Amino acid sequence: MSATTTRGTSASKREAWGSLRKLPSGRWQARYPAPDGETYTARTADDKPLTFLTKTDARAWLAGVHTKIAREEWESPSVLAARRRAEAEMEKARSIGFSEYADRWLALIRTQPNRSGKKRAIGTIRSYKSKVDGYLIPEFGDTPVRRIDEARIRVMTDRLDAIPSPLNPRSKFNGITRPVLIVLMMILRQAARDGIIPAAPNISIPKQQPVRHDADHDDSEDVASPEQIEDLYAATPKQWAIMVLFAAWCQLRRGECLGLQRRDIEWHDDGTATLHVRRQLNANTGDYSSELKSDAGKRSLSVPRIMRDRLEAHLRDNVAPEAKSPLIPTNIRGSVPLSNTRWGYVWADARDAVPGLPPRFRFHDLRHTGLTIFAQEGATLAELMRRGGHADIRVVLRYQHATMSRDRELADRMSDRVADRIATAKRGAGEPRPVSDGHL
Known part of the structure; x- marks a missing residue:
C-alpha cells in the first residue's frame, strides 16, 4: 500500500530512519520507507490507519518496524492483514461442529465425482445422508470435528453394535455398524484434506458379515x-x-x-x-x-x-x-x-x-438359484462372471460349492463306471467277483 500525502498543521519531523508527524488531533503519525520501494504510514494488524498518543510511542513503533526489516521479517500491511484473516478463518474452521461440517460434506459429494470419476447416484447420496442423520449427528451433534478421536469413535461403535438387526434379531451382526463407520471415515478424511484436522483418526471397519442368517449359514440354503x-x-x-x-x-x-x-x-x-x-x-x-x-x-x-x-x-x-x-x-x-x-x-x-x-x-x-444351477452344469468361473454380470471374482467364488458338488457327483459316477469295468474284466478272467463297497 503506497503512502498518501496527509495535510496537517505541523511539518513532518524526519528521524534517523523514517519520519514522524503531528496531526491536527494532537496524535502522532509514523511513516517509513519499505524494502519494496514504497513509503508506508503506520497501520494496524488488520490494515487500518494507526496513530499514537505521544511522539515517544510513535518513535518506538518505528524502531520496531526498522528491526523487522533488518531481520527480513517485514511484510506489507495488506499481506500481513490477509494472512491473519486467513489464519482466523482457519481457526474458526478448526472449531466447526460435526453437524455443520457433515451437512457441508453432503453438499460437496453431490457434485464431486467419486474415485472412478463418476458422479454419485442419487441413491448413494440418500444412503449416506441416512447414516449422517440417523446415527452420526445424534452421536456427535455440535462436537467440534477436531475432538472426534479414536476413543469417541469406539464409544459410538459399541453403541451401534448393541442395536439388534432389523432383519434377523438373532444375528450377531446388525448390518448397521459397518456402513455408518464407512461414512464417518469418509467425512473425517475430507476434514483432513480441508485442513480442519491434522489427519483422520484410525477407524477400525468391521469385516462384512451376513445379517439375514447366522454366521454358520450355508449359501446353498437360499x-x-x-x-x-x-x-x-x-x-x-x-x-x-x-x-x-x-x-x-x-x-x-x-x-x-x-x-x-x-x-x-x-x-x-x-x-x-x-x-x-x-x-x-x-x-x-x-x-x-x-x-x-x-x-x-x-x-x-x-x-x-x-x-x-x-x-x-x-x-x-x-x-x-x-x-x-x-x-x-x-x-x-x-x-x-x-x-x-x-x-x-x-x-x-x-x-x-x-x-x-x-x-x-x-x-x-x-438369481442366486439360477447361478447355482448354472454352476452345477459345469460353468467355469469366467462363464459365471459373464452370465451374472459380475466384476469381482470374489463374489462368484461363492458358487464354488455348487461346482464342487457337481465335481463330486461326476467323480462318483466315474468311480462306479471304472469299478464296473474292472469287475467285468475280472469275471471274464475267471476270478470271483468281489463284494463292492462302492470304492476301488
Whole structure:
C-alpha cells in the first residue's frame, strides 16, 4: 500500500530512519520507507490507519518496524492483514461442529465425482445422508470435528453394535455398524484434506458379515428348487410372471428385469433368442439408467429353452409393439415400467403363496438359484462372471460349492463306471467277483 500525502498543521519531523508527524488531533503519525520501494504510514494488524498518543510511542513503533526489516521479517500491511484473516478463518474452521461440517460434506459429494470419476447416484447420496442423520449427528451433534478421536469413535461403535438387526434379531451382526463407520471415515478424511484436522483418526471397519442368517449359514440354503420356481411363476399375476423367469433362468437383478425393453430381445431364425442387458430401472427416481452395477453388467445372454415360449407369449399379450416399450409395464401394453415398490408388493404376495421356500427368501435369491444351477452344469468361473454380470471374482467364488458338488457327483459316477469295468474284466478272467463297497 503506497503512502498518501496527509495535510496537517505541523511539518513532518524526519528521524534517523523514517519520519514522524503531528496531526491536527494532537496524535502522532509514523511513516517509513519499505524494502519494496514504497513509503508506508503506520497501520494496524488488520490494515487500518494507526496513530499514537505521544511522539515517544510513535518513535518506538518505528524502531520496531526498522528491526523487522533488518531481520527480513517485514511484510506489507495488506499481506500481513490477509494472512491473519486467513489464519482466523482457519481457526474458526478448526472449531466447526460435526453437524455443520457433515451437512457441508453432503453438499460437496453431490457434485464431486467419486474415485472412478463418476458422479454419485442419487441413491448413494440418500444412503449416506441416512447414516449422517440417523446415527452420526445424534452421536456427535455440535462436537467440534477436531475432538472426534479414536476413543469417541469406539464409544459410538459399541453403541451401534448393541442395536439388534432389523432383519434377523438373532444375528450377531446388525448390518448397521459397518456402513455408518464407512461414512464417518469418509467425512473425517475430507476434514483432513480441508485442513480442519491434522489427519483422520484410525477407524477400525468391521469385516462384512451376513445379517439375514447366522454366521454358520450355508449359501446353498437360499436356493429354491425348480418346482418352487414354477410355483412362484404360477402364483405371480400373469402380466408380470415373466419376472420370475428372468431372475431365475437369465440370472438378472431386479433393476435389470424392470429396465428391459422390447428391443432388448433378439430372436433368431432357428428359434433361439438373445437377451441384451443394457440398462436398469433406478429404484430411487423410477427412471431408466444406463449405469448398471458395473461395466460387466452390460452383457448379452442366451435365453434358455425352458422359457422361450413363455417369453414369446408375454411379448404378444402384455408388451406394446414399440421398440422402447417396457417388458414389465405397469399396465398391459403400457408405456410406463412397473416400479420397484409395486413389484415388491407383488413379489411378497407370490412368495407367501408358495410353501417350503427358504426363510426370508428374497427375489434376488432367484438369481442366486439360477447361478447355482448354472454352476452345477459345469460353468467355469469366467462363464459365471459373464452370465451374472459380475466384476469381482470374489463374489462368484461363492458358487464354488455348487461346482464342487457337481465335481463330486461326476467323480462318483466315474468311480462306479471304472469299478464296473474292472469287475467285468475280472469275471471274464475267471476270478470271483468281489463284494463292492462302492470304492476301488
